[in-house]
Amino acid sequence: MSDVIISVKDLTKRFGDFTAVNRITFDVERGEIFGFLGANGAGKTTAMRMLCGLSYPTSGSGTVAGYDVMREGEMIKRHIGYMSQRFSLYNDLTVWENIRLFAGIYGLSKSETESRATELLRRLNFTSERDTLVGALPLGWKQKLSFAVATIHRPEVVFLDEPTGGVDPITRRQFWEMIYEAADSGTTIFVTTHYMDEAEYCTRVSIMVDGEVRALDTPARLKEQFVAESMDEVFRILARGAKRGE
Amino acid sequence: MRQLLILIQKEFIQIFRNPLLPKLILIFPVMVMLVMPWVTTMDVRNVGVAIIDDDCSTLSYRIKSDIRAAEYFTINDEPNTHEEALRLLEDSKIDIILLIPDDFERNITSVSPKKLDISANAVNATKGSLGSQYLVQTIASTMSKYMSEQGRSHLSDFVVIQNRYNPTLNYRNLMIPALMIMLVILICGFLSSVNIVSEKENGTIEQINVTPIGKFTFVLAKLIPFWLIGLFVVTVAMIVAWLVYDLVPVGSLGNIYFATILFILCFSGFGVTIANISDNIQQTMFMMFFFIVIFILLSGLLTPISSMPDWAQKFTMLLPPRYYIDIMRSVYLKGAVFMELWHNFAALGVFVIIFNLLATITYKKQV
Amino acid sequence: MKNNFLSFVKKESLHILRDVRTMMIVLLIPVVLMILFGFAISTEVNNLDVAVVAPNRTESVRQTVDRLSRNPYFTLIDYIDNNDIDKVLRSGKANVVVLFDEDYDKLLAQRSEGIDTKPAVQFIFDASNTNLAQTGAIYLQNAIATEHSQQEMLNMHLLYNPQMKSAYNFVPGIMGLIFILICAMMTSISIVREKEVGTMEVLLVSPVRPIKIILAKMIPYFVISCINLVTILLIARYLLYIPLDGVWGGVIVMSIVYLLLSLALGLFISTVSSSQVVALLVSAMVLLLPMMMLSGMLFPLENLPMILKPLPNIVPARWYIDAIRKLMIMGLPLSAVMKELIILVIMAFVLMGISLKNFKDKLE
Numbered sequence: 001m002s003d004v005i006i007s008v009k010d011l012t013k014r015f016g017d018f019t020a021v022n023r024i025t026f027d028v029e030r031g032e033i034f035g036f037l038g039a040n041g042a043g044k045t046t047a048m049r050m051l052c053g054l055s056y057p058t059s060g061s062g063t064v065a066g067y068d069v070m071r072e073g074e075m076i077k078r079h080i081g082y083m084s085q086r087f088s089l090y091n092d093l094t095v096w097e098n099i100r101l102f103a104g105i106y107g108l109s110k111s112e113t114e115s116r117a118t119e120l121l122r123r124l125n126f127t128s129e130r131d132t133l134v135g136a137l138p139l140g141w142k143q144k145l146s147f148a149v150a151t152i153h154r155p156e157v158v159f160l161d162e163p164t165g166g167v168d169p170i171t172r173r174q175f176w177e178m179i180y181e182a183a184d185s186g187t188t189i190f191v192t193t194h195y196m197d198e199a200e201y202c203t204r205v206s207i208m209v210d211g212e213v214r215a216l217d218t219p220a221r222l223k224e225q226f227v228a229e230s231m232d233e234v235f236r237i238l239a240r241g242a243k244r245g246e
Numbered sequence: 247m248r249q250l251l252i253l254i255q256k257e258f259i260q261i262f263r264n265p266l267l268p269k270l271i272l273i274f275p276v277m278v279m280l281v282m283p284w285v286t287t288m289d290v291r292n293v294g295v296a297i298i299d300d301d302c303s304t305l306s307y308r309i310k311s312d313i314r315a316a317e318y319f320t321i322n323d324e325p326n327t328h329e330e331a332l333r334l335l336e337d338s339k340i341d342i343i344l345l346i347p348d349d350f351e352r353n354i355t356s357v358s359p360k361k362l363d364i365s366a367n368a369v370n371a372t373k374g375s376l377g378s379q380y381l382v383q384t385i386a387s388t389m390s391k392y393m394s395e396q397g398r399s400h401l402s403d404f405v406v407i408q409n410r411y412n413p414t415l416n417y418r419n420l421m422i423p424a425l426m427i428m429l430v431i432l433i434c435g436f437l438s439s440v441n442i443v444s445e446k447e448n449g450t451i452e453q454i455n456v457t458p459i460g461k462f463t464f465v466l467a468k469l470i471p472f473w474l475i476g477l478f479v480v481t482v483a484m485i486v487a488w489l490v491y492d493l494v495p496v497g498s499l500g501n502i503y504f505a506t507i508l509f510i511l512c513f514s515g516f517g518v519t520i521a522n523i524s525d526n527i528q529q530t531m532f533m534m535f536f537f538i539v540i541f542i543l544l545s546g547l548l549t550p551i552s553s554m555p556d557w558a559q560k561f562t563m564l565l566p567p568r569y570y571i572d573i574m575r576s577v578y579l580k581g582a583v584f585m586e587l588w589h590n591f592a593a594l595g596v597f598v599i600i601f602n603l604l605a606t607i608t609y610k611k612q613v
Numbered sequence: 614m615k616n617n618f619l620s621f622v623k624k625e626s627l628h629i630l631r632d633v634r635t636m637m638i639v640l641l642i643p644v645v646l647m648i649l650f651g652f653a654i655s656t657e658v659n660n661l662d663v664a665v666v667a668p669n670r671t672e673s674v675r676q677t678v679d680r681l682s683r684n685p686y687f688t689l690i691d692y693i694d695n696n697d698i699d700k701v702l703r704s705g706k707a708n709v710v711v712l713f714d715e716d717y718d719k720l721l722a723q724r725s726e727g728i729d730t731k732p733a734v735q736f737i738f739d740a741s742n743t744n745l746a747q748t749g750a751i752y753l754q755n756a757i758a759t760e761h762s763q764q765e766m767l768n769m770h771l772l773y774n775p776q777m778k779s780a781y782n783f784v785p786g787i788m789g790l791i792f793i794l795i796c797a798m799m800t801s802i803s804i805v806r807e808k809e810v811g812t813m814e815v816l817l818v819s820p821v822r823p824i825k826i827i828l829a830k831m832i833p834y835f836v837i838s839c840i841n842l843v844t845i846l847l848i849a850r851y852l853l854y855i856p857l858d859g860v861w862g863g864v865i866v867m868s869i870v871y872l873l874l875s876l877a878l879g880l881f882i883s884t885v886s887s888s889q890v891v892a893l894l895v896s897a898m899v900l901l902l903p904m905m906m907l908s909g910m911l912f913p914l915e916n917l918p919m920i921l922k923p924l925p926n927i928v929p930a931r932w933y934i935d936a937i938r939k940l941m942i943m944g945l946p947l948s949a950v951m952k953e954l955i956i957l958v959i960m961a962f963v964l965m966g967i968s969l970k971n972f973k974d975k976l977e
Contacts, residue, residue, distance in 0.1 A: 264890075265887070265891075266890075266891050266894065270894065270898075270899075274898075274899070278902060281921060281924070282902065282906050284917055284918055284921055285906045285907060285912050285914070285917060285921075286906060286911075286912055287912060287913075290913050290915065291915055292915040336943060336945065336949075337949075338939075367943075368781075373913050373915075376747075376748075379747075379748060379751055382751070383751065406732040406734070406735045406736070407735075407736045407738065407750050408735060408736065408737045408738065409738050409740035409746055410699075410702060410737055410738060410739060410740055411702075411739060411740055411741045412740040412741050412743060412746075413740065415740055415743045415746060415747060416743065417743045417744070419741065419743075420741060420742060420743050420744075428902065432898045432901065432902070433898075436893075436894060436897060436898050437894075440890050440893060440894065444889070444890055447889075524634070525632075525634070526632075526635075527802065527806075527889050527890065527893060528632070528635050528798075528799075528802050528803075528806075529632070529634055529635050529638065531798060531802070531893045531897055532635060532638040532639060532642065532795075532798070533638060534897070535642075535794065535798070535897050535901075536638065536642050536645070536646075538901070539646060539790070539901075540646070540649065542905070543649075543650060543654060543905075544649065544650075544653060544654070548911050549654050549655060549911070550658070550742065550744065550745060552658075552659075552660045552661075552662075552708075552745070553655040553658060553659055553660070554653050554654070554655060555652060555653060558649075558652065558653035561653075572705065575741055575742075576703060576704070576705060576741075579741035580702065580703045580739070580741055581703065582703045582704060582705075583703075586700065586703055586704035587704070
């Protein structure tokens with residue numbers, strides 16, 4: 001089944017003279033875990049924000065879940081989940097209140113919310129933290145909760161912007177288990193990261209340097225292509241020529 | 247609809263969970279209503295008068311004792327010379343100097359009578375001008391009594407003055423509605439704008455922006471809680487005014503609440519707009535502060551619009567509180583009815599539409 | 614160590630300069646407010662809308678009304694019907710209704726013969742606007758009276774402020790308001806923000822002493838406030854024509870003390886508030902009303918009931934405004950405002966002391 005869910009052609013975003021994203025082109029297939037790699041400042045977040053309907057492309061075209069990123073941003077939002085780099089649930093609401101809020105926003109009915117949220121809390125082993133203020137949770141838990149909230153409405157695609165930044169290895173592992181679980185149930189995962197070991201878990205990986213996609217393939221074939229031992233090496237070979245740094 | 251309710255519920259949870267806001271919403275109006283009405287009065291009292299009596303006649307004695315008897319004045323110092331009096335004035339020990347020239351009484355009936363001389367320290371305009379007006383009034387009544395005893399016609403009972411709606415000329419009655427408006431402005435204006443911009447700073451607004459929630463729903467969910475809070479604040483203020491100052495609206499409560507609803511809608515829309523166009527809390531606050539000071543000082547809340555120069559009077563047309571205060575005072579003190587005030591309501595309505603359109607337009611989900 | 618300090622000051626200044634919009638707002642607020650309030654606010658009554666009820670529009674009634682309409686203080690609305698008095702006043706179309714007696718002419722004639730009569734004219738004021746009613750009554754009486762008015766028996770001098778220009782009265786008030794709010798808001802926010810973002814901890818683990826960090830934060834704001842002071846004084850002198858010659862020194866000394874006090878107040882707020890939102894609400898909202906109402910800027914403070922009398926004394930703006938009025942408007946030397954100066958200095962030290970102590974306690 002070759003079913004394209006994200007399709008991008010020559011997508012470009014400029015801020016003044018600065019071209020953050022320069023004519024990127026790629027397709028993502030349904031059910032993939034698509035790794036979107038790049039150094040800091042390479043343009044990953046900007047590209048992702050365009051795909052989520054948070055930012056208008058300067059030129060080029062793209063569709064997400066069949067909707068145009070330029071004109072149908074609001075339609076896209078119905079079919080995707082998004083977890084931003086910054087933790088962005090409400091710290092002054094409890095775990096339960098956050099879940100209920102976002103479930104409600106996505107139009108889930110009361111009973112649906114109830115059953116999914118209960119199930120979700122159980123899966124995360126969060127049932128005892130149901131009434132804890134989110135601000136009081138450790139970072140790793142917050143990230144897991146964010147992911148759960150981003151998928152509460154069973155979206156077709158989930159965009160994850162560096163979901164595991166600053167999280168301990170064990171939690172990272174758990175986090176990736178959640179990602180696999182979601183992918184198994186048919187959700188497409190679009191994830192940025194700069195942990196290269198995580199890149200190995202992806203179905204396919206694209207590497208962005210200076211606003212452009214420089215490489216795109218499965219991790220195995222990329223290693224072959226660049227004659228590298230690991231994705232880490234592949235990344236270093238590509239990033240060597242980068243002009244933009246931190 | 248369910249989305250809206252859920253968002254509103256979220257706002258309320260956040261407001262009540264905040265350590266400061268619930269207290270602020272309750273205590274601030276009560277404190278303001280308890281303290282400020284005592285302050286906001288233009289009835290000057292304790293105007294320090296120094297009298298230099300060069301006449302020493304029966305008439306000058308009567309003038310002095312009438313001034314002493316009047317409730318506005320205090321006479322503590324009795325300087326002998328004008329220079330001495332001026333020094334007292336400079337030190338702010340006294341506010342007004344009254345000079346009764348010698349032979350004042352003797353010349354009173356002549357063709358060119360000698361004149362009394364009043365010098366007021368006008369640095370504090372209220373005290374200077376009102377104080378000297380009181381003094382003129384007091385002297386005038388003494389003089390007219392004196393004149394009528396001398397068999398000359400006089401003015402005072404030629405005219406009768408009736409002070410309607412506020413017969414005791416209590417300045418507080420004028421200011422209480424204004425204070426209510428200031429409370430609404432401060433609470434609804436600052437809270438609504440801070441609320442949105444802090445979502446921006448915390449990044450939570452991004453999580454909302456990536457959901458399919460409608461712009462209008464989101465803005466409305468932000469506005470409605472402040473709407474209710476504003477109504478609560480006004481109600482608390484009215485209860486305090488009734489209990490402490492025995493002031494109840496002469497006109498209908500319906501008009502007061504209707505105007506309040508319109509005004510809050512308009513003002514929170516304004517607050518949201520300001521928050522939308524600013525990048526951080528600091529900017530929002532400075533902008534809100536700037537506008538709020540203008541609103542409070544130029545809308546006729548504290549000083550009469552009719553005293554302003556022409557261009558400033560025209561400018562006040564752009565200030566929504568101007569219409570709100572008109573309604574509040576007219577209903578509260580004069581018992582005006584809707585038909586007499588419809589143009590004020592209409593003006594507020596126009597502002598509601600403008601500001602809320604702006605709030606919705608400036609809130610950008612996709613940039 | 615010295616270099617360290619300077620580099621902190623530099624860092625803070627860069628922060629501020631980079632936020633162009635905030636800078637613009639902070640520098641423009643005083644200018645706009647000074648101009649608006651210098652020219653627009655006034656408590657004088659200089660216009661009264663008059664409606665007339667005259668059952669018989671005789672020659673003498675018309676003459677009197679004519680005289681009123683020529684008087685710049687009055688705007689004649691219209692002749693109205695007896696039944697409309699309440700409506701006209703209630704809707705605010707007129708501030709006062711002048712009611713001529715049916716037999717106005719006859720009463721007038723009798724009076725000139727020395728016969729006591731019932732009143733011939735009635736003024737019905739909309740007294741909901743107290744000030745207008747009070748002052749208006751005096752004006753109207755004078756204007757209507759055909760006999761000698763009492764004004765002619767009096768010479769009136771308004772010292773220091775002969776034209777009763779409101780600007781004279783409000784400029785010190787506006788200065789007091791602007792400085793304290795802007796300074797307190799700016800400092801409190803900037804400190805609390807660093808706390809919230811977590812950068813404060815980074816600064817605090819550096820070898821620089823906390824007090825220096827705080828001072829470094831305050832210096833740029835102090836400079837901005839000084840710029841504001843200069844613009845305000847220039848506007849006062851050259852746009853509002855407040856005579857400042859000879860008192861510049863005093864005003865500047867006084868203002869600088871007041872600025873320092875305001876910065877200390879900002880610091881104090883930042884040490885007691887947990888978040889930016891709290892700091893802002895305290896400095897902008899909770900401070901604004903007392904500063905406006907209890908400083909003597911708009912309302913005389915004498916009439917406060919005994920129990921509230923001490924309240925204005927803790928409002929710094931009150932002392933500042935008092936002093937600036939004496940200096941700027943009465944032209945007195947700095948020595949005349951020693952009391953105010955000392956009070957402000959003490960307040961500044963106390964606030965500074967408390968907040969530095971608070972700040973330290975929080976660290977330990």
